[in-house]
Amino acid sequence: MSQTVDRALSILPLLAEGPADLGQVADRLGVHKSTALRLLRTLHDHGLVYRQSDQRYRLGARLFALAQEAMENLDVREIAHPHLVRLGEACGHTVHLAVYEEGEVLYIDKVDSRYPVRMYSRIGKPVAITVAAVAKLLLADLPEPERRAVAESLDYPLYTARSTPDAAAFLKELATVREQGWATDLGGFEESINCVAAPIRGADGRVVAAMSVSAPNVVVTADELLTLLPLVRRTADAISDEYSGRTPVTDPAKDTA
Amino acid sequence: MSQTVDRALSILPLLAEGPADLGQVADRLGVHKSTALRLLRTLHDHGLVYRQSDQRYRLGARLFALAQEAMENLDVREIAHPHLVRLGEACGHTVHLAVYEEGEVLYIDKVDSRYPVRMYSRIGKPVAITVAAVAKLLLADLPEPERRAVAESLDYPLYTARSTPDAAAFLKELATVREQGWATDLGGFEESINCVAAPIRGADGRVVAAMSVSAPNVVVTADELLTLLPLVRRTADAISDEYSGRTPVTDPAKDTA
DNA sequence: ATGGCTGTTGCATGTTGTGCAACGTGCCTG
DNA sequence: CAGGCACGTTGCACAACATGCAACAGCCAT
Numbered sequence: 268m269s270q271t272v273d274r275a276l277s278i279l280p281l282l283a284e285g286p287a288d289l290g291q292v293a294d295r296l297g298v299h300k301s302t303a304l305r306l307l308r309t310l311h312d313h314g315l316v317y318r319q320s321d322q323r324y325r326l327g328a329r330l331f332a333l334a335q336e337a338m339e340n341l342d343v344r345e346i347a348h349p350h351l352v353r354l355g356e357a358c359g360h361t362v363h364l365a366v367y368e369e370g371e372v373l374y375i376d377k378v379d380s381r382y383p384v385r386m387y388s389r390i391g392k393p394v395a396i397t398v399a400a401v402a403k404l405l406l407a408d409l410p411e412p413e414r415r416a417v418a419e420s421l422d423y424p425l426y427t428a429r430s431t432p433d434a435a436a437f438l439k440e441l442a443t444v445r446e447q448g449w450a451t452d453l454g455g456f457e458e459s460i461n462c463v464a465a466p467i468r469g470a471d472g473r474v475v476a477a478m479s480v481s482a483p484n485v486v487v488t489a490d491e492l493l494t495l496l497p498l499v500r501r502t503a504d505a506i507s508d509e510y511s512g513r514t515p516v517t518d519p520a521k522d523t524a
Numbered sequence: 525m526s527q528t529v530d531r532a533l534s535i536l537p538l539l540a541e542g543p544a545d546l547g548q549v550a551d552r553l554g555v556h557k558s559t560a561l562r563l564l565r566t567l568h569d570h571g572l573v574y575r576q577s578d579q580r581y582r583l584g585a586r587l588f589a590l591a592q593e594a595m596e597n598l599d600v601r602e603i604a605h606p607h608l609v610r611l612g613e614a615c616g617h618t619v620h621l622a623v624y625e626e627g628e629v630l631y632i633d634k635v636d637s638r639y640p641v642r643m644y645s646r647i648g649k650p651v652a653i654t655v656a657a658v659a660k661l662l663l664a665d666l667p668e669p670e671r672r673a674v675a676e677s678l679d680y681p682l683y684t685a686r687s688t689p690d691a692a693a694f695l696k697e698l699a700t701v702r703e704q705g706w707a708t709d710l711g712g713f714e715e716s717i718n719c720v721a722a723p724i725r726g727a728d729g730r731v732v733a734a735m736s737v738s739a740p741n742v743v744v745t746a747d748e749l750l751t752l753l754p755l756v757r758r759t760a761d762a763i764s765d766e767y768s769g770r771t772p773v774t775d776p777a778k779d780t781a
Numbered sequence: 782a783t784g785g786c787t788g789t790t791g792c793a794t795g796t797t798g799t800g801c802a803a804c805g806t807g808c809c810t811g
Numbered sequence: 812c813a814g815g816c817a818c819g820t821t822g823c824a825c826a827a828c829a830t831g832c833a834a835c836a837g838c839c840a841t
Contacts, residue, residue, distance in 0.1 A: 269797085269798065290787070301789080304788075
């Protein structure tokens with residue numbers, strides 16, 4: 268591991284606590300002032316550190332820009348896909364990945380047990396938003412005014428007798444889902460199809476996508492499907508960790524004391 | 525400037541474009557793979573870089589955390605936020621807060637009328653510096669040599685027919701803005717969007733931030749938007765007072781209406 | 782003025798980062 | 812199934828580069 272870079276990077280969390288001057292930085296790094304100066308200058312040239320008018324240093328603006336750009340280039344689907352495939356192989360049912368966008372919920376990936384191939388044909392199709400388990404999770408995480416606005420602007424078609432009947436019922440269901448952190452669709456769209464779903468969250472905790480496992484009654488009962496919930500949630504959490512760049516276990520030997 | 529650190533930091537913007545593998549990083553840095561490996565490892569140990577399951581590298585979670593903390597250390601934002609929210613509720617339009625740093629102008633807070641949530645997603649994005657009302661205010665306050673230097677180093681993209689065409693026009697506009705103490709952007713970035721902006725000043729009178737109200741033509745005409753100017757200026761002044769410690773009322777809930 | 786404090790510079794030293802070459806491994810191709 | 816290729820990884824010798832020292836320069840307070 269590169270010592271120089273190590274020292275330089277150690278400055279960042281230090282400055283995150285608040286602005287500091289050269290002497291403080293040098294002290295806390297345990298290096299000479301001139302060394303700290305050169306490190307800070309390099310950080311400064313890259314915009315990671317900003318020198319305010321009182322000559323003290325603080326974290327710089329480029330940090331935002333970097334985080335921002337990285338977020339935009341993050342592809343949930345790319346990261347999620349291998350996890351979905353593994354889940355599909357493990358449980359043998361259909362796995363979906365969906366996102367919310369502009370009042371709609373869209374499937375962006377699908378893995379079927381028998382043919383673990385992306386079925387682009389289905390991807391992009393709008394989801395039955397009032398009943399699908401993934402839709403409930405995605406809508407449940409919206410800020411209250413938008414959630415309400417969306418819920419009230421929707422149609423509530425009665426696909427089956429168990430479909431969500433109206434906005435009031437839907438909002439109540441969303442509250443439950445938000446509370447428990449997972450969702451189901453038990454015959455709300457097709458009488459014979461059940462789903463369990465779990466949310467995928469970004470670094471800030473907001474739900475960026477949702478995934479579900481679906482199976483027809485003739486294969487497994489709803490109760491049997493529900494036994495898969497822990498596995499689904501674990502998969503979703505694994506995707507969340509990877510998506511948000513939290514390294515779950517890189518080196519099991521090392522641990523921060 | 526430290527070469528090693530310089531190289532290591534150059535990796536960050538590179539990864540911000542999207543995930544890359546070791547070879548690509550080494551190539552774009554112009555160094556040996558083993559060198560790139562050690563740099564990446566160091567970055568990884570600090571959590572700035574994350575290694576996803578396909579072994580490619582991308583920016584890591586610590587970076588987001590740092591950006592977050594850096595933003596929270598900007599006390600202007602903290603002080604301004606409640607004022608911005610109140611203004612947003614009062615006028616119903618989008619409110620922005622921006623600062624100048626190292627030749628760039630960036631949004632550090634945003635309040636939208638319908639969804640009064642911090643939209644981190646937009647924050648950090650570089651502002652259209654040659655046309656945005658807030659950018660004019662921030663640049664107008666720079667010391668003359670720097671203002672000139674920045675103005676002449678900029679590109680002047682013609683977003684619309686009303687965009688600032690060149691450095692000369694920009695400097696002239698800055699002089700006007702500096703004189704009158706407020707600024708507008710009338711369709712200079714998007715044909716249908718207008719803004720009015722006012723400066724936030726520190727105790728020494730220097731502009732530390734700028735805020736604006738933006739609205740599309742279809743909602744209010746430019747003339748109607750201009751009637752909000754007194755309100756915007758009053759809000760900016762209230763923030764200035766509080767920021768500079770000259771807070772007339774200790775109760776931040778009450779505001780001059 | 783003058784002392785102490787801070788940030789800054791030039792330079793000799795040796796620590797540290799570097800590139801090379803060789804190894805291991807997984808994947809695709811013949 | 813074997814072979815080859817591409818990629819990540821390791822150990823090492825060399826010298827480039829980061830380091831700390833000492834001396835300089837500005838600034839404020841005494």
